[in-house]
Every structure is written in structure tokens, then in C-alpha cells.
Amino acid sequence: MWGVNRPARLVVLVSGSGTNLQALLDACADPSYGARVVAVGADRDGIEGLVRADRAGVPTFVARVDDYTSREHWDRAIADKVGAFEPDLVVSAGFMKLLAPDFLARFLTLNTHPALCPAFPGMHGPRDALEHGVKVTGATLFVVDDGVDTGPIVAQVPVEVAEDDDVTSLHERIKTAERAMLVDSVGRIAREGIAVEGRRVRIGAGAR
Numbered sequence: 221m222w223g224v225n226r227p228a229r230l231v232v233l234v235s236g237s238g239t240n241l242q243a244l245l246d247a248c249a250d251p252s253y254g255a256r257v258v259a260v261g262a263d264r265d266g267i268e269g270l271v272r273a274d275r276a277g278v279p280t281f282v283a284r285v286d287d288y289t290s291r292e293h294w295d296r297a298i299a300d301k302v303g304a305f306e307p308d309l310v311v312s313a314g315f316m317k318l319l320a321p322d323f324l325a326r327f328l329t330l331n332t333h334p335a336l337c338p339a340f341p342g343m344h345g346p347r348d349a350l351e352h353g354v355k356v357t358g359a360t361l362f363v364v365d366d367g368v369d370t371g372p373i374v375a376q377v378p379v380e381v382a383e384d385d386d387v388t389s390l391h392e393r394i395k396t397a398e399r400a401m402l403v404d405s406v407g408r409i410a411r412e413g414i415a416v417e418g419r420r421v422r423i424g425a426g427a428r
């Protein structure tokens with residue numbers, strides 16, 4: 221178990237620009253943070269997230285659904301690729317594939333979502349929030365379960381919607397708050413532990 225003697229091993233999964241990954245990489249550069257990114261995985265090639273990992277000297281792997289004969293084969297492959305790095309924690313940070321129940325049973329997995337769950341689940345949180353006309357949205361860090369953005373909530377941060385926001389401006393503002401929340405929560409989990417009891421998540425007080 222990770223703890224005082226060794227940092228928590230993180231595998232981060234990405235599908236795009238990887239600014240959340242970058243925030244974690246930057247935080248992990250400080251040994252007192254309590255975690256290190258041991259690998260970065262993706263479901264597609266040619267993304268900035270993989271470049272960020274390369275630049276930081278972190279091993280990467282890619283598992284494209286199209287390269288497997290079925291989704292079930294991909295599910296097994298991504299689990300095996302992640303498992304090879306023996307993570308204490310998997311962080312899905314802009315990873316645009318649903319993870320299978322077997323994967324989630326094997327790895328404690330967190331996902332960051334650009335909306336205040338349970339509102340606006342799925343791949344278009346900022347767009348859906350804007351279209352609904354909410355005045356406050358935000359970001360949620362949760363423990364991934366078999367549903368879509370339904371897992372037990374670790375942390376949330378509110379973000380105001382401006383009258384002149386479009387999807388891009390709103391998402392960028394959410395991402396600024398989201399990165400801070402992600403770095404703070406993952407660091408606290410790495411240093412203090414996490415306990416998940418039903419829908420309640422507790423960080424610290426010896427939880428691990």
C-alpha cells in the first residue's frame with residue numbers, strides 16, 4: 221500500500237489536450253505531493269496529452285478500439301495495459317471511453333467531469349449546461365462506477381455561467397477550476413487515503 225514510504229502510483233487516461241494531466245504532472249514534480257504518474261494511456265494516437273507525457277519522460281500506451289476485434293477485447297486490453305504499471309489509482313482525465321465493470325473492479329478509478337454531477341452527464345457537459353440555461357455549473361471528481369457519471373462524488377467546484385459565454389469560454393473557465401480541484405483532491409488522497417462507503421467518500425483520517 222502506498223503511504224509514508226512510497227508515493228501513490230497513478231496511471232492517467234486521456235483522449236485530448238491533456239491539461240488536467242499536465243496539472244498532475246506538474247504537481248507530482250514536488251516529492252511532497254505524495255504521488256507520481258507512472259504511465260499515461262490513451263484511446264487514440266496523435267493527441268497533445270501523449271506529447272505532454274513524452275515531454276515529462278512518462279511511459280505511454282495507446283489502445284484504439286478499432287485495433288481490436290470487439291469492444292470486449294479492447295476492454296480486456298486496456299485493463300491489462302493499465303495493470304502492467306501496477307497503479308494504486310487510475311485517473312480518467314478527459315478520457316472519452318466508457319470503462320467496463322471488470323476494469324472498475326480491478327482499479328480504483330477517478331474521473332473528472334465538467335459539470336456538477338448528477339447534472340449534465342456524458343460527453344458534452346458544458347454545452348448541455350449552457351443550453352439548459354443554468355447560472356452556475358462546475359466540475360466534479362468522482363469514483364467511476366458502471367453508470368455514466370453516476371459514481372460517488374469526491375469533490376465539486378462551482379463555476380458561474382456568464383451571460384456572454386459560449387461553449388468554449390465556459391469550458392475553459394470550468395477547466396481552470398477543475399484542474400485545481402483535481403490536483404488538490406488527488407494529492408490529499410495520495411497523502412491521506414480514501415474510503416468509499418456506498419455513496420459517501422471520505423478522504424483522510426487514516427482512510428486508505
Ligand SMILES: Nc1nc2c(c(=O)[nH]1)N[C@@H](CN(C=O)c1ccc(C(=O)N[C@@H](CCC(=O)O)C(=O)O)cc1)CN2
Nearest residue numbers: 312316317318319331333342343365366367368369370
Ligand atoms: N463506466 C464509466 N466509464 C467512464 C466514465 C463513467 O462515468 N463510467 N466517465 C468517463 C468519461 N465520460 C464522461 O465523463 C464519458 C466518456 C465516454 C462516453 C461515451 O459514450 N463514449 C463512447 C465513445 C465516444 C468516442 O470515442 O468519442 C464509448 O465509450 O463507446 C461517455 C462519457 C470515463 N469513463
Ligand SMILES: NCC(=O)N[C@@H]1O[C@H](COP(=O)([O-])[O-])[C@@H](O)[C@H]1O
Nearest residue numbers: 236237238239240314332333334342
Ligand atoms: N465526460 C468527460 C469529459 O467531458 N471530460 C472533460 O474533458 C476535458 C479534458 O480536458 P483536458 O484534456 O485538457 O484535460 C475536461 O474538462 C474533462 O472534464
